[in-house]
Amino acid sequence: MPAMADETLFQLLHTQVVAAAYGAGRGSGDEGLRAGLTVLEGMGFRVGQGLAERLPQGALAFREELDTIKFLCRDLWGAVFGKQTDNLRTNHQGTYILQDNNFPFLTQMAWGQQYLEEAPKFLAFTCGLLRGTLSSLGIESSVTASVTSLPACKFQVVIQKA
Amino acid sequence: MPAMADETLFQLLHTQVVAAAYGAGRGSGDEGLRAGLTVLEGMGFRVGQGLAERLPQGALAFREELDTIKFLCRDLWGAVFGKQTDNLRTNHQGTYILQDNNFPFLTQMAWGQQYLEEAPKFLAFTCGLLRGTLSSLGIESSVTASVTSLPACKFQVVIQKA
Numbered sequence: 001m002p003a004m005a006d007e008t009l010f011q012l013l014h015t016q017v018v019a020a021a022y023g024a025g026r027g028s029g030d031e032g033l034r035a036g037l038t039v040l041e042g043m044g045f046r047v048g049q050g051l052a053e054r055l056p057q058g059a060l061a062f063r064e065e066l067d068t069i070k071f072l073c074r075d076l077w078g079a080v081f082g083k084q085t086d087n088l089r090t091n092h093q094g095t096y097i098l099q100d101n102n103f104p105f106l107t108q109m110a111w112g113q114q115y116l117e118e119a120p121k122f123l124a125f126t127c128g129l130l131r132g133t134l135s136s137l138g139i140e141s142s143v144t145a146s147v148t149s150l151p152a153c154k155f156q157v158v159i160q161k162a
Numbered sequence: 163m164p165a166m167a168d169e170t171l172f173q174l175l176h177t178q179v180v181a182a183a184y185g186a187g188r189g190s191g192d193e194g195l196r197a198g199l200t201v202l203e204g205m206g207f208r209v210g211q212g213l214a215e216r217l218p219q220g221a222l223a224f225r226e227e228l229d230t231i232k233f234l235c236r237d238l239w240g241a242v243f244g245k246q247t248d249n250l251r252t253n254h255q256g257t258y259i260l261q262d263n264n265f266p267f268l269t270q271m272a273w274g275q276q277y278l279e280e281a282p283k284f285l286a287f288t289c290g291l292l293r294g295t296l297s298s299l300g301i302e303s304s305v306t307a308s309v310t311s312l313p314a315c316k317f318q319v320v321i322q323k324a
Contacts, residue, residue, distance in 0.1 A: 008212075017182075080171060
């Protein structure tokens with residue numbers, strides 16, 4: 001099926017998932033917005049777990065925490081978005097910033113800054129995806145996202161030390 | 163990312179979508195089941211529209227209705243499930259039966275016949291997907307699905323004549 005890439009299929013479904021999380025009277029007001037974000041983050045978490053569980057045994061015997069994060073930037077991003085993240089920074093104390101200058105879920109909605117307040121809805125799933133993948137790799141974390149200028153965004157991963 | 167096929171990603175997200183449609187107290191009882199099916203069918207419809215709109219212009223100038231249906235069996239199934247349907251039958255009066263002997267969304271849940279009543283939840287999205295794709299190709303239809311023996315299923319497409 002030409003021009004019908006699998007990323008497209010996934011992205012189209014993701015768009016519908018976001019719409020459903022905020023449809024039918026749900027997701028209005030601050031409380032509704034937070035409820036929708038929690039649902040989306042949870043779905044991302046479980047998809048991330050599912051992806052990680054399908055990895056070949058042994059492929060993920062990373063020695064260093066940084067190697068695991070690089071795996072997310074390169075392989076997870078590649079599988080989900082068909083590219084790598086544009087930048088990775090760390091304070092070497094368990095905080096990592098993954099930057100994507102042209103985040104696919106935001107590209108679809110990046111017609112103008114007036115939609116900036118809508119952006120969190122399109123980032124919550126991916127926050128969960130990162131957290132779920134890391135969790136299945138034995139690393140507990142919290143993941144948040146921020147947008148300064150559409151369609152660029154940053155995901156901040158903070159590793160929870162045991 | 164080895165063994166992390168895009169179909170897997172899509173299927174994992176679909177599983178979460180089904181779970182969300184029936185989670186949080188929604189989707190219990192006959193009325194809830196129907197409401198969930200309507201939501202899933204609608205999401206499938208819009209994803210199908212989105213896929214069809216991304217096809218190259220001119221690629222879909224099918225002369226015959228049957229050619230359009232064959233396109234679904236071969237190209238749409240290929241893009242979404244990584245294979246073709248196993249069988250296509252028609253009464254040559256606008257009714258088509260697409261059979262998949264090992265439907266991926268059912269394979270995941272096909273541990274026993276006791277789950278047969280759960281099957282419609284895993285078929286509704288794809289009914290919508292077929293209907294939405296056809297709609298964007300200029301063909302209005304109704305699509306239903308049935309299961310006789312997991313994980314095989316049949317999708318019945320009835321073309322609505324103008």
